[in-house]
Structure formats: C-alpha cells, structure tokens
Amino acid sequence: MSRAARTQEEIRRFLAIGAVQVAELDLNGAEATLRPGPGSPPVTHGEVFVLVRRAGVPVGTFLGRVPEGADPRTVLAGPAREVLAGDAGPAGPVTSPPSASVVSPPSASVVVATRERAGQLARALDSLLAQDHPRFDIVVVDNAPVTDATKELVHRKYGERVRYVREPVPGLAVAHNTGLAEAGGEVIAFTDDDVIADPRWLTELTAPFTADPRLGCTTGLILPARLRTPAQVLLESHGGFAKGFTPTTYDPANPPRDEPLFPFTAGRFGSGANMAFRTDVLRAVGGFDPATGAGTPARGGDDLYGFVRVLAHGHRLHYTPRALVWHHHRETWADLETQAHGYGAGLTAYLTAILVNRPALLPAFLARLPRGLAHARALTAVRETEGDGAAPGGAPGDHGSRTHPWPRRLSRLQRRGMLYGPVGYLRARRAVRDAARRGRR
Structure with missing residues (x-):
C-alpha cells in the first residue's frame, strides 16, 4: 500500500472514533457522587472517561461503559472503588509534601x-x-x-x-x-x-x-x-x-x-x-x-x-x-498534525536552547545522547492497538490497553519536527536579536 493510501486509511479509521463522555466520581466513605466533567452534559449510557476522587482528592481514572437504561452512578461506582483500592499511578522517586489542607500556601x-x-x-x-x-x-x-x-x-x-x-x-x-x-x-x-x-x-x-x-x-x-x-x-x-x-x-x-x-x-x-x-x-x-x-x-x-x-x-x-x-x-485532524510537528520541534528546540545558554551541560548531554536517540525513536514509533504488538497503554482513563492506533503520519510529522527544532530555534533566536536591535533605534 502506498503512503498516500495508508494515510487515507488512517484518516478513515480516525473518523470512525466515537465520542466519550467525561465525568468525575467522588467516593467519600459509602457515598458516591457522580458529576459531569466541566462543561459536559449529565452522564447517560455509553463510554465514560471517569476521574475518581477520594473525598475530593484525584486518585485515578478509568474508562467505563454504562448500558442503556442503567443508572450511571451505580454502574461506575464499582470500577471506581477498584481504582481507589489500587490507588493506581506510575512508580517513581516519591517525596510527598504535606497536603495543602495542613500547609498555608504562599502568595x-x-x-x-x-x-x-x-x-x-x-x-x-x-x-x-x-x-x-x-x-x-x-x-x-x-x-x-x-x-x-x-x-x-x-x-x-x-x-x-x-x-x-x-x-x-x-x-x-x-x-x-x-x-x-x-x-x-x-x-x-x-x-x-x-x-x-x-x-x-x-x-x-x-x-x-x-x-x-x-x-x-x-x-x-x-x-x-x-x-x-x-x-x-x-x-x-x-x-x-x-x-x-x-x-x-x-x-x-x-x-x-x-x-x-x-x-x-x-x-x-x-x-x-x-x-x-x-x-x-x-x-x-x-x-x-x-x-x-x-x-x-x-x-x-x-x-x-x-x-x-x-x-x-x-x-x-x-x-x-x-x-x-x-x-x-484540539479538535481536528489538522490540529493533530500541527500539534505533532510542533511537539517534535519544541523538544529539540528546547534542548538546543539549553545547550546554547548553558554550555556547561554539554558533557552531560553528550553522555546521554545514545540513550536519548533510542528514546526519541521510541517516542515517535507507530503505536498500534494492544494485540498488534504494542506496549501497554492508551485507552482514555485505562492505560492498560490501546483502543485506537497512533497514525503513522503523526509519527512522521513528529520526527520531522525533531529535525526542524534546532533550525527553528536558531531562526527564532535571530528574530529576537533583530527585534532587540530595532527597539534600540
């Protein structure tokens, strides 16, 4: 299949993606309060992206489905309690400052x-x-x-x-x-x-x-x-x-x-x-x-x-x-194309900016460069649905399975953006310098 044909097929699959409702479900003891997301209508039947809160504090998300005629709060409360029991989240170097409820915030x-x-x-x-x-x-x-x-x-x-x-x-x-x-x-x-x-x-x-x-x-x-x-x-x-x-x-x-x-x-x-x-x-x-x-x-x-x-x-x-x-x-395919290229460009532009403005970081950057290139390849790899050989992650609210493949065209645009980023940064830097000169006249 030609690249143009593959892109058309990707767009066809893209357009077939259905809408998902957004809601939040707050669990406080035995009570469960379901609210629509900001600006969203009340939850009805169908797929729902749910933020789970514990007494107001965000603790996780999941993707649920409400059958037609069922009570959304009752259906979604079960998986929400499972999220609460697991307190889902990626592992990392954790150091948790006290909650804002016991610490006075600065101005x-x-x-x-x-x-x-x-x-x-x-x-x-x-x-x-x-x-x-x-x-x-x-x-x-x-x-x-x-x-x-x-x-x-x-x-x-x-x-x-x-x-x-x-x-x-x-x-x-x-x-x-x-x-x-x-x-x-x-x-x-x-x-x-x-x-x-x-x-x-x-x-x-x-x-x-x-x-x-x-x-x-x-x-x-x-x-x-x-x-x-x-x-x-x-x-x-x-x-x-x-x-x-x-x-x-x-x-x-x-x-x-x-x-x-x-x-x-x-x-x-x-x-x-x-x-x-x-x-x-x-x-x-x-x-x-x-x-x-x-x-x-x-x-x-x-x-x-x-x-x-x-x-x-x-x-x-x-x-x-x-x-x-x-x-x-962003709401359209054209928006995603612009976003993919912009993210790739911004990534390498900021790295260029860091090295230009702080050359002392260059040795540390060069030491990490081989792994960085591998990371960039993984970042822009075509991400298929789970079952097509993809790593886990992807469904809204449930990063254990992918429901929609990431289009190859968007991956290509992100890679092109990465190649363009250093050039874009140097052009922007020159524009800033020229603007400063005009301001001094």
Whole structure:
C-alpha cells in the first residue's frame, strides 16, 4: 500500500472514533457522587472517561461503559472503588509534601498568556477567580493581538480583579516573561486560556513551596475537559497530558535511578498548562528563553526549558496530581498534525536552547545522547492497538490497553519536527536579536 493510501486509511479509521463522555466520581466513605466533567452534559449510557476522587482528592481514572437504561452512578461506582483500592499511578522517586489542607500556601500570581481567544479565556478566568487560595492575583498577557477583543473582555467583565498587559512581541515565552515582570506573588503560576482550573488547583500547586525551601518548580495534573471529537479521544488514548497520580519530587542532588536521561526528558515533569515557580528562582535563572514557545519559529519547548534550567541550578521540581486543570484538547485532524510537528520541534528546540545558554551541560548531554536517540525513536514509533504488538497503554482513563492506533503520519510529522527544532530555534533566536536591535533605534 502506498503512503498516500495508508494515510487515507488512517484518516478513515480516525473518523470512525466515537465520542466519550467525561465525568468525575467522588467516593467519600459509602457515598458516591457522580458529576459531569466541566462543561459536559449529565452522564447517560455509553463510554465514560471517569476521574475518581477520594473525598475530593484525584486518585485515578478509568474508562467505563454504562448500558442503556442503567443508572450511571451505580454502574461506575464499582470500577471506581477498584481504582481507589489500587490507588493506581506510575512508580517513581516519591517525596510527598504535606497536603495543602495542613500547609498555608504562599502568595501567588497567576499568569495566562492569550491571543485572540476571548471566549475560551473567559471560561478560564471564571475558574481562576473561583479558586480557594487566600492570596493571589491574575495577570492576562495579550500576546501580539490584532484586535482589542481580549482587552475589552478583561476590562468589561473582570475590572480590577484581573490585570491586563499587552505584549506586542509574539511568542509564548516572551508573554510569560512579561507576566513574570508583573508578578508580585512569592510563587508565579502559569496556565493556558483553554483550561478550566479545579477550585483547589492553585492552593495545591503552591502549598509544596511552603513545605520545601529547596523547591523551585511544581507541576500538576492535566485531564481532558471534553472527548467529543476523534482528535480529542485519540490524543487522550495515547496519554494526553497526564503524568499519573503519584506525587513525585525530582532532585538534581539525587537523580532518579530509573531516569537515565534526567534532566533532559523534561516532558516527564509536566506541561506549561499547569506549572508554578518560586518567583525569585525563575527570575534568577533568567526566565524563559524568548526564542522558544508557540508563536515563534521554534514552535514550543518554553516550559521544558524552564524545568531544566531550574533543575540545573540545583532546585527541586515536584509533580502533584492534587493540582488539577481540565484541558480542552484540539479538535481536528489538522490540529493533530500541527500539534505533532510542533511537539517534535519544541523538544529539540528546547534542548538546543539549553545547550546554547548553558554550555556547561554539554558533557552531560553528550553522555546521554545514545540513550536519548533510542528514546526519541521510541517516542515517535507507530503505536498500534494492544494485540498488534504494542506496549501497554492508551485507552482514555485505562492505560492498560490501546483502543485506537497512533497514525503513522503523526509519527512522521513528529520526527520531522525533531529535525526542524534546532533550525527553528536558531531562526527564532535571530528574530529576537533583530527585534532587540530595532527597539534600540
């Protein structure tokens, strides 16, 4: 079969993927409370992606099916209790700071970078203003806007509750650095305009900084807000953005034995839609590289760059599944193509940025290069359904079996992105330099 024919077959199989409902089921003793996911209708019959909570705390997910005419809560409570009994989650170097319920969180600034997505931004801001954190402010950075829609939304609907800042230079890292300059909190948290934050998100994300003075960064859990389109279901079927339900602390003074590429596999630590830094630490390492991130030729990698820079300066990084945001995944095949290429480019762009800005890391990088190449091949391998020789993992909420193969075209695009990433970074770096020269004239 020709490559074009294979791609057409992949798209046909892709379009046949059905929607999955999203819900959360909270178990508190004998009680079970079922709620639809944020923005979702009440649960009916069919497949359901379920977040399981124990007295409000996220502990795991599973993919369930509700027969027609059955009571969803009764059907889903059984497998939810099995998840609770197992407390599922990947093993790792675990060091769990005390819960935010017993630790006073530090003051915080929340930065949301956005560009021409006022409708999504309003949804995100509503969830941020509902946070239970005692001391925080919100900064919206309008990145290279072409209209006044975002400015008008913030001023009209949110007034003094949200600060509006315009950043004319395009690029997510530039926008985040602008937010960093505006931040007044002890901790600066970043999220995206396409998320809905759990009410305890900010408290849980920032409380670990109080418990651990060596902590420089935290990341949190990202789950799908909706699984309505084939693209959303496929992405979540292969892991999405979730990093599991085991709290994990990464310490450069005690590298994890099961992470031979540490700290260069920064994608394992978390994602930019759910991250926070001790503000003075992020400023001390120089913030984010402005030649990385969406909106630049580098296409991405700004968050990964920040993680590695903080670790390279001797600070710890902590992942906590208690800090939850619901993410609106991209919706179309074209979106997935763009995303696959962008992720590949961002990965190698951030590695290039790290080595350009911190050449002292080059020997450590070269020592890990052979394993890194093997990791890259595995990362972009065609991932078939279980039973076709694939490793376990993949169904939304149940990473023990794959229900949808990962298209070869998306793997090829990710590999192409990896090859392009260093070139994209150098182009972005030159563009930043040229913009700085024009600004001095």
